[in-house]
Amino acid sequence: MSITKPVALRQTSSRQARYLTLEGVLYGVLLVGFLGLTLLPLLAVIQGSFESQIEGAQAFTLQGWQALFNEPRILTALGNTLGLTLTSQLIALPVSIGLAWLLGRTDLPGRGWLEFAFWVSFFLPALAVVQGWTLVLDPNNGLLNRWLMQTFGLSQAPLDIYSWGGIVFAHLATTTVSAKVMMLTPAFKSMDARYEEAALVAGDSRFKALCMVTLPLLKPALIVTAIMGVIRGLESFEIELVLGAPKRIDVYSTLIYDLTRYDPINFASAFALGILIVAIMGLLAIASRRSTRQGHHVTVSGQAKTAVMSLGKWRWPLGILVGLFALLLTVVPLAFLVTSSLMRRFGFFNLDKVWTLKHWYSVVGDPIFMDSVINTLTIASGSAAFAATLSLVVAYTIVRSRRAGRALLEFAAWIPFSIPGVLASLAMLWLILHSGIDWLYGSTLSLVLTVGLASVTLGVQLIRSQLLQVNRELEEAAWISGASAWKTVLSIVIPLCARSIVVVAVMAFVTAARDISHLALLVSSENRPLSMLQLEYIAEGRNEASAVIGVIIALIAICAALIARRLGYRPETRQV
Amino acid sequence: MLEIRHIVKSFEGNRVLDDLSLDIRQGEIFTLLGASGCGKTTLLRILAGLETPDEGRLYFHGQPWVDTSADTFLPPQKRGVGLVFQSYAVWPHLNVFDNVAYPLRNQKVPRAQIREKVLGILESVGLGGYEQRATHQLSGGQQQRVAMARALVGDPALLLLDEPFSNLDIGLRKQLRHELKDLQKRLGLTVVLVTHDQDDAFALSDRIAVLRAGRVEQIGSAEDIHDQPATSFVQQFVGRGTRLEGRLAGSGDRAWLSSAVVKLAEPLQHAVDSPLTLWVRPDTVALQPDGSQAGTGVRAQVSHSIFAGDRYETYVQLEDGQQLMAYQPRNHCSAPGTWVDVIFSSNPHASLLATQVSS
Numbered sequence: 001m002s003i004t005k006p007v008a009l010r011q012t013s014s015r016q017a018r019y020l021t022l023e024g025v026l027y028g029v030l031l032v033g034f035l036g037l038t039l040l041p042l043l044a045v046i047q048g049s050f051e052s053q054i055e056g057a058q059a060f061t062l063q064g065w066q067a068l069f070n071e072p073r074i075l076t077a078l079g080n081t082l083g084l085t086l087t088s089q090l091i092a093l094p095v096s097i098g099l100a101w102l103l104g105r106t107d108l109p110g111r112g113w114l115e116f117a118f119w120v121s122f123f124l125p126a127l128a129v130v131q132g133w134t135l136v137l138d139p140n141n142g143l144l145n146r147w148l149m150q151t152f153g154l155s156q157a158p159l160d161i162y163s164w165g166g167i168v169f170a171h172l173a174t175t176t177v178s179a180k181v182m183m184l185t186p187a188f189k190s191m192d193a194r195y196e197e198a199a200l201v202a203g204d205s206r207f208k209a210l211c212m213v214t215l216p217l218l219k220p221a222l223i224v225t226a227i228m229g230v231i232r233g234l235e236s237f238e239i240e241l242v243l244g245a246p247k248r249i250d251v252y253s254t255l256i257y258d259l260t261r262y263d264p265i266n267f268a269s270a271f272a273l274g275i276l277i278v279a280i281m282g283l284l285a286i287a288s289r290r291s292t293r294q295g296h297h298v299t300v301s302g303q304a305k306t307a308v309m310s311l312g313k314w315r316w317p318l319g320i321l322v323g324l325f326a327l328l329l330t331v332v333p334l335a336f337l338v339t340s341s342l343m344r345r346f347g348f349f350n351l352d353k354v355w356t357l358k359h360w361y362s363v364v365g366d367p368i369f370m371d372s373v374i375n376t377l378t379i380a381s382g383s384a385a386f387a388a389t390l391s392l393v394v395a396y397t398i399v400r401s402r403r404a405g406r407a408l409l410e411f412a413a414w415i416p417f418s419i420p421g422v423l424a425s426l427a428m429l430w431l432i433l434h435s436g437i438d439w440l441y442g443s444t445l446s447l448v449l450t451v452g453l454a455s456v457t458l459g460v461q462l463i464r465s466q467l468l469q470v471n472r473e474l475e476e477a478a479w480i481s482g483a484s485a486w487k488t489v490l491s492i493v494i495p496l497c498a499r500s501i502v503v504v505a506v507m508a509f510v511t512a513a514r515d516i517s518h519l520a521l522l523v524s525s526e527n528r529p530l531s532m533l534q535l536e537y538i539a540e541g542r543n544e545a546s547a548v549i550g551v552i553i554a555l556i557a558i559c560a561a562l563i564a565r566r567l568g569y570r571p572e573t574r575q576v
Numbered sequence: 577m578l579e580i581r582h583i584v585k586s587f588e589g590n591r592v593l594d595d596l597s598l599d600i601r602q603g604e605i606f607t608l609l610g611a612s613g614c615g616k617t618t619l620l621r622i623l624a625g626l627e628t629p630d631e632g633r634l635y636f637h638g639q640p641w642v643d644t645s646a647d648t649f650l651p652p653q654k655r656g657v658g659l660v661f662q663s664y665a666v667w668p669h670l671n672v673f674d675n676v677a678y679p680l681r682n683q684k685v686p687r688a689q690i691r692e693k694v695l696g697i698l699e700s701v702g703l704g705g706y707e708q709r710a711t712h713q714l715s716g717g718q719q720q721r722v723a724m725a726r727a728l729v730g731d732p733a734l735l736l737l738d739e740p741f742s743n744l745d746i747g748l749r750k751q752l753r754h755e756l757k758d759l760q761k762r763l764g765l766t767v768v769l770v771t772h773d774q775d776d777a778f779a780l781s782d783r784i785a786v787l788r789a790g791r792v793e794q795i796g797s798a799e800d801i802h803d804q805p806a807t808s809f810v811q812q813f814v815g816r817g818t819r820l821e822g823r824l825a826g827s828g829d830r831a832w833l834s835s836a837v838v839k840l841a842e843p844l845q846h847a848v849d850s851p852l853t854l855w856v857r858p859d860t861v862a863l864q865p866d867g868s869q870a871g872t873g874v875r876a877q878v879s880h881s882i883f884a885g886d887r888y889e890t891y892v893q894l895e896d897g898q899q900l901m902a903y904q905p906r907n908h909c910s911a912p913g914t915w916v917d918v919i920f921s922s923n924p925h926a927s928l929l930a931t932q933v934s935s
Contacts, residue, residue, distance in 0.1 A: 473665035476626050479652045480659045481726065482682035491678075495669045 023485065027397070031405050034394060037453060038415040041427035045278065045419075048430050049271035064268020074273060077250040081277075084164070084240075084251060085233035088171035093226055095172075096180030101210065102322055103181065104188030105196075106309045109319040115185055116565070117326035121178035123561035124330065125514030127238050127534055128550035130170050131543070132333025134242075135340050137161035137169075141347040143336075162246045170239045178329055179232065180225050187221035188214075196309070206309070220291050227288040231281050235420040237517035242538060252277055253422045257520060260426055267430070274423040281418040289414070334554060341547035359544040368533065372549075376529035376556075378444060379519075380512040383452030387508035388501050390452070391459025396493065398460070399467045400475075417457035421517025424450055429521050442524035451518040455508035466500040467493075503567050510560035514553055577602045577766065578623070578734065583632035585618055585790075592618045593629065594790035605760055605767040607777045610787035611813070616770045617662075619787075620736050623768060624659050625652030636734070653682075655734075658727030662739040664719045666711045666726075672698070673707035675722055679730040693729055700759065701725045717748045724756075728763070735760075737769045741776055753779045774814060778802070786810050808927040811855045818900050820854040822926070831926055834894040836873030841923040854924045861902035863890060866915040874918040876900060878910045892916060 052061045068074055102108045103115050121129075136144045139157035148158050160166055195217060199209040215222065237253040244254060252273050259270040311318060340346040344356045363369055398410050419427070428450045432440045440446050470493065478488040494501065516531050523532050530549050537546035578600040585593040592615045600606045608616040621627040622634070625641070628649055634642040641650045667675055673694055680690045698704055701721040711719060720740060727735060740756075741749045757780055760767055771777055777784050778798040786793040786801060786809075794806040805811035812819070822831040822838075829843035831852060844852065866875070876892035881904065888904040900918065910916055 471663055471665065473661040473663050474667060476624075476652070477659070477661060477665035477667070477723075477726070478678070479626070480624060480657065481679035482653050482730070483678070484653060487682070492667060496667075498669075 027401065027403055030393060030397060031409065034390070034409060035412050037449070038412040038456075040431060041419060041424055042278070042415060044427045044430045044434070045271050045274050045423060048427070049268050049275055051268055061268070064266065064270075064272045067266065067269040068272045068276075071269070073250065074252075074255065074269065077252050077255040078273070078276070080164075080244075080249060081234060081251040081253075084167055084171070085230055085236075088168045088176050089226065089229045089233055091168070092172055092176045092180060092229065093222075096177050096184055096225070097215070097222070099177070099181045099322060099325070100184035100188050101214070102311075102318060104185045105191070105193075105214075106311050106318075107315060108311065108322060109315060110323065114319075114322055114326050115181075117330050118178045118181040118185075119565060120558055120561050121326075121329040122175055122182050123510055123557045123564075124174070124334075125531065125550070125553045125557055126170075126174040127242065127514070127516065127531065127538075128337055128554045129174050129329075129333045130239055130242060131534075131538065131547060131550050132335075132337040132340075133170065133173055134161055135336045135346055135543070135547075137166065143347060146347070162243050164249060167240060167243050167249065170243055171233065171236065173329060173333065174239065176229065176233065180229060183225045183228070184218075184221060187218055191217060223291040224288050227284045227291075231284050231288075231417070234277055234281055235517070237420070237422050237520070238535070241516075241535075253420055253517065256422050256426060260429075260521060267426075270426060271430075274420070274426070277420060278418055278423065281420070285414055285418050334551070337547050337550050337554070340544055341551055343544065346543055346547075359548050363545050363548040368528075372528055372530045372533045373552075375444070375527050376513055376531070376553075379447050379451065379527070379529050380509045382444070382448035383455065383512040384505040384509040386448055386452035387455040387459050388505040391456055391463050391504050392494070392497070392501055394456070395460045395463035395467055396489070399464055400472075413457055413460040415457075416453045421454065421515065422520055424454065425518050425521040442522070442526070444527045446522055447519055447527060447529075448512075450522060451512045451515050452508060454515075454518055455504065455511050458507060459504040462500045462504055463497055466497050470496050499567050503564055506560050506564045506567075510557050513556050513560075577637050578768075579633070579635040580619075580623075581633040581635070583619065583622060583629045583634070585615070585622065585627065585629045587618075592790050593622075596632075596787075596790060596792060598785060598792065598795070600766065600768060601783075603764055603766055604782040605757075605769060605780050607769045607771060607781035607784045608787055609771060609774065609777045609784050609814075611772055614787040615790040616772075616787050617738055620659075620738055620768060620770045623734070624657055624736055625650060625655050656730070656732055657734045657736055658730065658732035659736040660720070660723045660727050660738065660740050662742060664723040664743075666714075666719045666722050668711055670711070671707070672703065672709045672711060672714070672722055675711065676707075676725045676729050679726060683730060694725075697725045697729045700762075701728075702755065716743055717752065720744065720752065724759075728759075728765075733766070735765050735767045737767060739771055739773075740769070742771075742773065749776075750779075756780060786813060788813075803922075805855075805925065808853070808855065808925075811925055815857055816901075817855050817857045820856060820894075820898050820900065820924075822852055822854050824848050824850045824852055824926075824928075834874050834876075834896045834898065836875075838872055838874065838920060839923045841925045844926060844928065846928055850928055852926045852928050854926045856900065856920070856924045858889065858901050858903045860920055860922045860924070861900065862919040862921055863892065863902050863904060863910055863916040864919055865910075866917060872917070872919060876916055876918050878912050878914050878916060880912050881909055892918070894918070 049064050050060050050062070052063065099118070103111050103118075108114070134142070136142050137159050139145060139160040139162065142157070142159065142161070145157040145159050148154060149156075161169065191214065195213050196209050199213040200206070204212060235253070236251070237257070240249065240251045240254045241257065244250060250258070256270040256273060259266045259273075341359055342355055342357065344351055344353060344358065348354070394409055394413055398406050398413070416424070428446060432446060474496065475488050475492055478492045479485070483491065513529070514531055516535055519529065519532060523529070528536075530553055534546045534549040534553065537543075537549065580596065580598040580600070583593050583596045584591070594615075596615070596619065598606075608619060610616045618627060622629050622642070629642060629644060631644050632642065633640065633644070636655075640646070640648045641655060642648060667678075670678070676694045676698060677690050680693060685693070695704075695707065698707055701724050703718065703721050703725065706714075706718070711722065714722065720743075724740075737756075741752055744752065753776065756767075759765070767780075769776070769780060781798055783795060784798060784801050785795045788809050794801055794810045796804075796806075801810060802815050805814060811817065820833060822833040824830075824844055824846055825832045825837050825848060827843070828845055828848070830837050830839055831854060833854060838854075840854075844850075863876070863878075874894065876894045879891045879893050879899070881888040881890040887906060888909045889901055890904045890910060891899060891901050893899055902918075904910065
């Protein structure tokens with residue numbers, strides 16, 4: 001019989017000493033570091049709102065807050081923010097429910113492909129899509145406007161994308177509908193069909209079954225989707241920046257941008273305005289969490305029967321309708337974007353030479369372009385690595401640690417989600433300016449930290465839900481086999497969660513690659529990425545050049561969408 | 577070789593192990609038998625080092641693994657034990673070979689030796705030729721063998737098994753029990769087995785400890801525990817049986833049952849006429865045709881019989897209405913309605929009804 005040598009006695013560790021181990025110290029560093037990273041921007045916002053704008057004056061003042069309630073411009077912006085968000089959400093929600101039901105529960109033709117189209121739309125950068133639509137709906141030379149004017153002999157352009165209605169349309173055409181469809185379709189798919197069948201057997205019509213049985217069952221998923229939609233709507237920045245500018249339709253995010261860039265500069269009011277929005281979003285985030293917790297996941301029972309409903313004679317008409325809708329979200333705006341990048345001057349089909357590669361040559365040939373590509377790749381890869389690593393560490397600690405304070409980590413992980421991009425950008429700028437760490441000002445690192453942190457909330461939730469499915473005994477088996485806690489994480493935990501880690505990295509990559517709001521106030525001419533370059537070209541009126549950039553960013557986003565899809569990521573409501 | 581002394585463990589105020597002490601001997605299969613929640617798995621996890629007891633000591637070959645008074649705790653990595661989890665915990669991202677080789681790689685064993693040892697142990701658990709299989713291609717029984725091979729490959733001084741057969745169907749269970757017993761003899765293993773299944777315990781164990789609410793009720797061989805239960809709990813928990821109500825008679829060595837007096841296995845020191853419970857195993861009861869000479873005076877009427885393959889399980893009703901079950905051989909089945917004499921081939925154990933004190 002072979003027996004291992006009895007182990008030496010000195011290897012036994014003392015109980016008290018266990019709190020002073022390397023692990024204990026690292027845990028402390030993680031807790032303090034993560035809380036700092038997430039809470040400091042929030043604290044900076046609060047502190048900043050009370051700071052005087054005149055240097056040397058008293059440190060604490062309520063001027064910033066007073067301006068908030070006195071200046072009509074700020075009140076109008078708040079009103080616009082709420083009005084635009086609610087309008088676009090109220091339109092998008094019923095449309096999305098219908099689409100998700102058709103995709104998830106019926107025999108709609110080509111539903112796999114259609115779902116994929118919404119998936120791609122969910123990834124597409126808003127600015128590129130908006131620009132694509134601008135080329136169609138611009139009041140001066142938009143294609144549709146000109147066609148309508150010619151056909152019906154109108155003297156004025158009937159459609160104007162630079163308007164309140166245009167902004168709502170842009171929201172619907174970008175991610176507002178597609179994000180909801182992406183979240184709701186899996187919920188409809190996994191719902192147990194027996195409940196619906198019972199209602200049909202009991203004599204309800206199909207529509208009645210949908211309203212009386214299906215929707216109430218999916219209530220938790222619907223509530224979360226609606227709340228997430230409102231939060232995303234409140235965050236919106238670049239659509240309003242581009243479409244609201246001509247008629248000065250401000251929302252709070254563009255106003256913050258203005259208040260901190262153009263005279264009279266007023267940081268305090270910008271911060272105060274931000275706090276209001278953070279408070280609203282924080283409450284919504286809490287509400288969303290509560291409703292996911294209370295949701296008695298009736299829809300995903302073990303023996304759920306997932307049958308599809310036959311649409312009968314409506315099958316093809318509805319299929320074509322949904323197909324057209326999917327095209328409007330993806331192919332149509334991109335096609336116009338590509339067309340415009342290839343035209344000498346967009347919309348002028350009567351020139352001698354209509355088509356040209358000139359814009360591609362001039363944009364790609366400009367040294368700024370290559371620099372921007374490198375900057376985008378650096379920022380996106382950096383933020384992907386940062387978000388994936390931090391999410392993994394935080395999620396693992398939340399799930400496995402028995403130490404005190406992990407509830408704090410769980411709470412802190414939700415903070416980045418509740419801070420709109422522009423405000424995060426401003427807070428980070430404020431922190432850098434006040435901390436005296438000059439080298440961080442305008443540095444690529446500051447961009448990576450800010451935009452990477454934005455992906456941490458989703459990252460922690462995703463990795464956490466996968467970790468919860470990893471049986472703890474798989475780790476214990478490694479310990480018994482002699483592997484240290486560190487080696488167990490590296491050789492067992494990370495490989496088992498590889499999928500969700502890669503998905504988090506891909507999501508963070510594409511978020512960073514198309515981001516504008518988090519970078520807007522931090523970027524310098526040295527580290528300007530493609531997305532900011534596109535915004536600049538738009539501001540300069542170089543529509544064809546910005547279309548070129550838009551096409552490139554869209555391609556990056558589509559690649560990321562394909563990779564994430566390949567890995568089987570489904571944005572389910574319980575993950576967020 | 578493994579001394580377990582005064583172990584106390586609570587989870588959120590619930591005392592799971594209550595001052596528990598045991599000795600496990602070299603080369604035996606020692607079984608912790610109990611219902612769920614009795615603390616048996618917690619004890620196994622304490623032996624593995626996956627839980628720390630609140631109080632108590634654990635010595636292995638005289639070397640301290642745990643000693644709360646001296647603040648000593650040896651982490652699981654250093655104990656050199658093998659553990660087969662109830663879920664098997666076979667790593668899904670590694671193939672069979674890499675699963676089994678994992679402990680050896682942690683011990684920094686040379687490559688060639690790892691290969692030799694892994695292939696050898698796979699052969700002995702009956703998985704020769706499976707080394708390149710992905711684990712999701714394996715059946716439940718094969719995964720169990722992988723877990724066993726991984727636990728054994730590092731030549732553990734102690735093998736811990738947590739409900740190793742509970743997820744398998746009956747036929748496979750019997751086969752794997754045989755194989756485990758065989759392997760244990762061949763390798764001279766010391767095994768601690770946790771189970772709620774008496775058949776597992778009886779088929780494998782050299783000694784069994786019956787656990788209840790974090791305490792040891794009885795330690796002994798399978799036969800001891802089945803035939804001479806130390807407490808009424810063991811009596812009820814182990815084997816099958818019927819509970820009958822009676823009253824103490826004679827000088828405490830007999831009991832009134834129905835309208836007759838029967839002799840008890842052990843006398844009870846209590847006032848005559850105290851109500852008591854008799855525990856009767858079906859294999860100790862014989863049903864004789866009415867009026868035979870060896871009768872105890874306990875008469876019963878057959879209500880029905882259930883066919884159980886190699887025998888009948890016959891249910892009878894005593895004169896006072898209490899029901900009793902007895903085994904009957906296939907050629908001696910009494911027809912429903914017939915009157916029979918109830919004979920006890922070994923005298924029944926009894927406990928006082930009011931206090932349920934052990935007999």
